Amino acid sequence: MPLEALDTLPDGPEKDYLWTLNFGPQHPATHTTLRLILTLDGETVVKAVPDIGFLHSGFEKLGEDLDFNQYVTIVDRMNYISPIANEIAWHHVVEKLMGIDLTPRCKYIRTILAELARISDHLLCTGAQALDLGAFTAFLYGFQQREVIYDIYETISGQRFHPSYTRVGGLLYDVTEEFVRKVRSFVQEFPATHADMCRLLNRNRIFVERTQGIGVLSKELAINLSCTGPIARASGVVRDLRKDEPYLAYGELQNTFKVICATDGDSYTRYLVRMEEMLESLKIIAAAIENLPAGAVNVDVDSKVVFPAQTSVYRTIESMIQHFELVMPNRQWTPPLDEVYGAIESPNGELGFYIVSDGTGVAYRARTRPPSYIHFATFPYLIEGHQLSDVVAVLGSLNIIAAELDR
Amino acid sequence: MPARNVDRTKRIIMPFDTIITALKGRFADLATSEFRDNRRVVVAPAQLFDVLKSLQEEHGFDLLFEMTAADYLKYPNAVDRFGVVYGLLNTVTGERVFVKTVLNEPDLTLPSAFSLWKGADWLEREIYDMYGILFDGHPDLRRILMPEAFAGHPLRKDYPLRGRGERHNFPVITRANS
Numbered sequence: 001m002p003l004e005a006l007d008t009l010p011d012g013p014e015k016d017y018l019w020t021l022n023f024g025p026q027h028p029a030t031h032t033t034l035r036l037i038l039t040l041d042g043e044t045v046v047k048a049v050p051d052i053g054f055l056h057s058g059f060e061k062l063g064e065d066l067d068f069n070q071y072v073t074i075v076d077r078m079n080y081i082s083p084i085a086n087e088i089a090w091h092h093v094v095e096k097l098m099g100i101d102l103t104p105r106c107k108y109i110r111t112i113l114a115e116l117a118r119i120s121d122h123l124l125c126t127g128a129q130a131l132d133l134g135a136f137t138a139f140l141y142g143f144q145q146r147e148v149i150y151d152i153y154e155t156i157s158g159q160r161f162h163p164s165y166t167r168v169g170g171l172l173y174d175v176t177e178e179f180v181r182k183v184r185s186f187v188q189e190f191p192a193t194h195a196d197m198c199r200l201l202n203r204n205r206i207f208v209e210r211t212q213g214i215g216v217l218s219k220e221l222a223i224n225l226s227c228t229g230p231i232a233r234a235s236g237v238v239r240d241l242r243k244d245e246p247y248l249a250y251g252e253l254q255n256t257f258k259v260i261c262a263t264d265g266d267s268y269t270r271y272l273v274r275m276e277e278m279l280e281s282l283k284i285i286a287a288a289i290e291n292l293p294a295g296a297v298n299v300d301v302d303s304k305v306v307f308p309a310q311t312s313v314y315r316t317i318e319s320m321i322q323h324f325e326l327v328m329p330n331r332q333w334t335p336p337l338d339e340v341y342g343a344i345e346s347p348n349g350e351l352g353f354y355i356v357s358d359g360t361g362v363a364y365r366a367r368t369r370p371p372s373y374i375h376f377a378t379f380p381y382l383i384e385g386h387q388l389s390d391v392v393a394v395l396g397s398l399n400i401i402a403a404e405l406d407r
Numbered sequence: 408m409p410a411r412n413v414d415r416t417k418r419i420i421m422p423f424d425t426i427i428t429a430l431k432g433r434f435a436d437l438a439t440s441e442f443r444d445n446r447r448v449v450v451a452p453a454q455l456f457d458v459l460k461s462l463q464e465e466h467g468f469d470l471l472f473e474m475t476a477a478d479y480l481k482y483p484n485a486v487d488r489f490g491v492v493y494g495l496l497n498t499v500t501g502e503r504v505f506v507k508t509v510l511n512e513p514d515l516t517l518p519s520a521f522s523l524w525k526g527a528d529w530l531e532r533e534i535y536d537m538y539g540i541l542f543d544g545h546p547d548l549r550r551i552l553m554p555e556a557f558a559g560h561p562l563r564k565d566y567p568l569r570g571r572g573e574r575h576n577f578p579v580i581t582r583a584n585s
Contacts, residue, residue, distance in 0.1 A: 052551060053552040053554070058561060061562060064568075224524055225526040226470055226472055226526030239498055239501075244501045336442075339442070339445075339492075341494060341505065350472060352472070358481075358482055359483070364482060369472070369475075374526060406552055407552075
């Protein structure tokens with residue numbers, strides 16, 4: 001977006017002292033491929049124009065070709081820092097479209113995984129924000145705990161990075177005792193790492209001075225620019241879908257967590273909000289893992305939306321037919337002929353999908369509401385008037401994931 | 408739920424049905440529909456901007472959380488070509504409303520919502536990029552995800568899926584010759 005700032009300058013040789021710096025697309029502080037065209041007055045940023053699309057891979061076009069279960073492997077690759085949150089969001093909307101009510105066990109498992117994803121995402125964001133400002137250690141501490149979360153993903157699905165674990169009406173497999181054990185030990189051990197990171201950064205003079213008062217987003221601007229999630233909450237917008245529109249097990253776990261809000265709206269506040277949110281997530285995980293309901297993980301097989309168990313597919317003709325019906329491209333699910341928007345509170349903000357259904361098992365239109373895309377649009381407003389070295393401080397606090405940005 | 412310190416003084420809070428009645432009183436030909444918890448208002452493109460403005464200024468829908476389009480070329484029993492959907496949220500009451508409008512060739516122009524929400528900037532650019540819908544009054548309507556020299560609008564239904572070997576020579580279908 002061209003800011004009005006440049007237009008107010010007089011034309012002619014007076015403008016000549018402004019110079020243009022090309023930041024990215026390959027730059028260590030952009031982490032992925034995005035480009036900024038900065039107009040600078042000395043070291044002060046007068047105008048920033050983001051240039052994106054380097055990682056555009058047509059995810060939404062693929063969503064119009066792959067069925068509801070197949071597309072989960074693609075949404076995995078949007079925000080690959082917290083892939084399971086994308087899967088949960090996608091199937092949340094598909095299930096909303098079809099009117100499927102999940103089993104209590106599935107709701108709890110998905111809630112635990114969504115919160116693990118939030119911790120994993122916030123660890124990377126806060127760690128990388130510190131890394132960009134020169135604090136390497138906090139980043140490594142964070143990554144060590146992210147490895148533990150990857151181990152948990154591996155336990156449930158066999159895949160560390162892109163679990164593709166959710167399915168329409170349930171999950172790929174039920175979780176095992178080992179999952180419960182690993183989550184319990186994570187709940188035990190994580191606070192120590194969190195405290196280490198806080199001690200390294202919260203009062204670190206370099207970190208604080210480089211982030212406090214930098215990239216201030218006012219509440220009015222946050223709302224006007226469609227911000228959601230930790231970025232909006234750091235600016236005083238009290239919105240959290242987990243409280244406001246409870247989904248999965250959040251309604252039942254309502255009293256175990258608080259919504260973290262702040263009013264300063266600068267990079268440091270966004271960092272603090274994310275750090276505190278991790279502890280709230282941990283409380284949700286602790287409550288959910290101890291109250292994990294027994295029972296089936298998938299909805300009733302007679303609803304014809306889930307695959308029957310493998311043994312019954314081999315042994316009974318009804319199950320075999322049902323399995324067959326769900327994999328044949330001309331059969332599959334029969335959702336209503338309508339369109340629906342649904343969203344979850346992903347680590348980055350409201351992650352929504354808008355599905356237009358033509359009554360088949362493949363979405364006619366599978367729109368993603370990508371929080372990274374919407375938050376990156378705020379960047380020119382945030383960086384205006386700051387120094388060149390503040391670019392990384394602001395960029396790090398927005399947690400832009402280019403795969404989700406460009407899709 | 409913990410108490411929240413929300414400044415409610417500046418907002419007008421109305422139940423949803425009251426909002427619909429108020430809108431219907433002001434704008435003729437306003438259709439509404441509902442599916443799951445999505446409540447939709449369907450308006451003609453000519454009224455779109457006024458409806459959006461009215462929702463923002465009089466009914467407190469201050470956050471444009473979503474804006475997207477769909478190409479109904481191959482949709483069963485559809486008569487219109489494109490649909491554009493605006494998702495509005497009232498950050499105080501948490502209410503959501505979807506405003507939908509339909510467009511047909513050759514006039515694929517809508518008024519830009521940028522003057523109401525700065526957040527519409529990139530969302531409108533994406534719709535222009537993917538569907539070729541123009542937004543009148545947008546300050547900088549350029550392609551955003553595809554390269555600037557790219558021809559065609561990839562999310563249209565007449566655009567081929569695979570691209571390579573197909574994208575340079577595909578039949579352009581319009582609603583009239585479909």
